[in-house]
């Protein structure tokens with residue numbers, strides 16, 4: 001694959017974008033960037049607090065700025081937040097320099113993962129059910145399907161997902 005192209009991980013919360021991204025970057029000797037972490041650096045507080053203090057609109061505008069900046073770079077592995085691809089400008093910026101890889105997982109698995117770290121996810125209230133996740137996934141499906149590569153992560157550890165991504169990238 002083109003070494004200059006960024007590899008951009010997209011997908012719903014709890015699909016493993018960060019865990020996979022870190023390992024993928026290290027396997028390929030690339031730099032890793034997580035857009036949520038960049039937003040936290042810029043604003044100076046955790047994502048949860050940005051939502052609480054300033055609301056989702058402010059978060060989304062910071063997210064778009066960060067995406068514009070990281071998309072201008074090359075040869076990176078970029079993990080995005082689960083809602084990043086809802087904005088078409090973000091998608092075109094990310095696609096201009098990158099291959100979009102969507103990580104997919106079942107609602108039940110997502111629920112188990114996000115329950116472990118729900119406090120960091122302002123869009124999921126306490127008591128979020130598998131039906132809530134399924135509904136959100138359905139609403140967002142068309143956005144995630146804009147990816148160049150779709151990876152089903154069912155039953156896989158992050159290392160195995162990394163292997164699957166590398167294979168898919170080679171086949172392109």
Ligand code: S3P
Pocket residue numbers: 011012013014017036047080081082083084120121122123
């Ligand atoms: C969001 C996902 C989060 C974070 C923010 C909004 C979303 O990132 O960007 O809480 O809209 O799905 P993760 O996908 O890394 O949890």
